[in-house]
Amino acid sequence: MxxxxxxxxxxxxxxxxxxxxxxxxxxxxxxxxxxxxxxxxxxxxxxxxxxxxxxxxxxxxxxxxxxxxxxxxxxxxxxxxxxxxxxxxxxxxxxxxxxxxxxxxxxxxxxxxxxxxxxxxxxxxxxxxxxxxxxxxxxxxxxxxxxxxxxxxxxxxxxxxxxxxxxxxxxxxxxxxxxxxxxxxxxxxxxxxxxxxxxxxxPTPTDEQTTTATRRSLARPAVVSGLIVVVLLVTAHFAAYTYVRPALEGMAEMSANAVALLLLLYGVFGLIGNFAAGAAAGRRPRLTVLLLAAGIAVALTLFALFGTIAVVAGPAIALWGAAYGGVSVGAQLWMTVSAPDRVEHVTGLYVGVFTASIAFGAFVGGLVVEGTGIVPLLWSTAALALAALLVGLIAPARRRPIDRQLL
Structure with a gap:
């Protein structure tokens, strides 16, 4: 078959x-x-x-x-x-x-x-x-x-x-x-x-991978730093996004229909961000993820500062969607380039860390909202996104072009 x-x-x-x-x-x-x-x-x-x-x-x-x-x-x-x-x-x-x-x-x-x-x-x-x-x-x-x-x-x-x-x-x-x-x-x-x-x-390894890289541990600097960036970004995103509806209703006093429209806008820009990031990350995955981290940090900061103004909340949501929409593919390609000899294993590890961060982010977001409110949550998550950017900046880079690998 x-x-x-x-x-x-x-x-x-x-x-x-x-x-x-x-x-x-x-x-x-x-x-x-x-x-x-x-x-x-x-x-x-x-x-x-x-x-x-x-x-x-x-x-x-x-x-x-x-x-x-x-x-x-x-x-x-x-x-x-x-x-x-x-x-x-x-x-x-x-x-x-x-x-x-x-x-x-x-x-x-x-x-x-x-x-x-x-x-x-x-x-x-x-x-x-x-x-x-x-x-x-x-x-x-x-x-x-x-x-x-x-x-x-x-x-x-x-x-x-x-x-x-x-x-x-x-x-x-x-x-x-x-x-x-x-x-x-x-x-x-x-x-x-x-x-x-x-x-x-x-997957059949190449001769080079067989002699020098096969079964190498995944605890490599580029993999570890990339996973730390994923944890920080995904935790930040889901801690904030889980409560985006009450944030829009409470801060900008939007109606349910207006919130639904903005969430649709977020989703559309998320799809655009996914493909745009995929094209960019094919050559520069680390740089692409860093730009996405910066976009999320800026979007959350704008939301925290001007979320009460509907005309600002809308563009902030669109930027947020475009930036986070590219995280999955950008970080995936970062992992692939960092461990080309163990693509299946590093992908499984990446998805495990990603989904655990989703659960952790939603849980932490609830604690912060219940304890201090929406605005402190937005500032906290913006700080997490900035921390992800800083980790990525000091991370070692692997510059092997993805389209030359035999995966």
């Missing part, structure tokens, strides 16, 4: 064929579905809590559960794969995701919800942890950065399209129908992965 994509890593065409781009597209749909599945409770929180007979807080905690399980799963999966076909592993992970969504669909209380979300977290961690590494093997070397951008864009588009569409389905047909629809879509995507992707075994 599989498409016409070459299964041999050492020899790849100079141009990416249509079937290869189709394979990347199917992989992008997979990341879209896993993140939509993770975030959907945000859009159907109230009816979901009522239907399960639990509090909104308990329902919202399901996101934390999924994120933590994903953070554990993502770095473990590459270490357990051996020479298994990555195509089949991805398809199996989508079936696991479908099982988690199915259990959520039929859940009658908190216990079944937790089980479903744990299973969902396993599938999510496996898919997200492997997606970028697999994407680099589906295309010609010249298109690696773009392929990674597409794979990661599924994450960004889940917030822009996935959650709103899921919320619409939930409002029209009930929240269980929304999770049921995700169950069916995950199964369809599992089948599509089998037919669209080639057989992908363990």
């Amino acid at each position: 599989g498409s016409a994509v070459s299964t041999s890593d050492p020899v790849r065409a100079e141009r990416t064929s249509l079937p290869q781009w189709v394979a990347v597209g199917v992989l992008t749909v997979a990341t879209f579905l896993v993140v939509t599945s993770e975030m959907l409770p945000v859009g159907v929180l109230t009816p979901m809590a009522d239907g399960l007979g639990i509090s909104s807080g308990a329902t919202g905690a399901s996101l934390t559960i999924t994120g933590l399980v994903s953070a554990i799963t993502a770095p473990l999966v590459p270490r357990l794969l051996g020479n298994l076909d990555r195509r089949m592993v991805l398809a199996a992970a989508m079936v696991v995701l479908a099982a988690g969504n199915a259990l959520t669909t039929v859940a009658g209380g908190f216990g079944m919800l937790v089980i479903g979300r744990i299973i969902l977290g396993v599938g999510m961690g496996a898919v997200w942890g492997m997606a970028s590494a697999v994407a680099t093997r589906l295309v010609a070397p010249r298109n690696i950065a773009l392929a990674v951008s597409f794979a990661v864009s599924g994450v960004a588009s889940a917030s822009v399209l996935g959650v709103p569409l899921g919320t619409f389905v939930g409002n029209a047909f009930g929240w269980r129908a929304a999770f049921g629809a995700l169950t069916v879509l995950a199964l369809i995507n599992a089948a599509a992965l089998i037919f669209a992707l080639p057989a992908l075994r363990r």
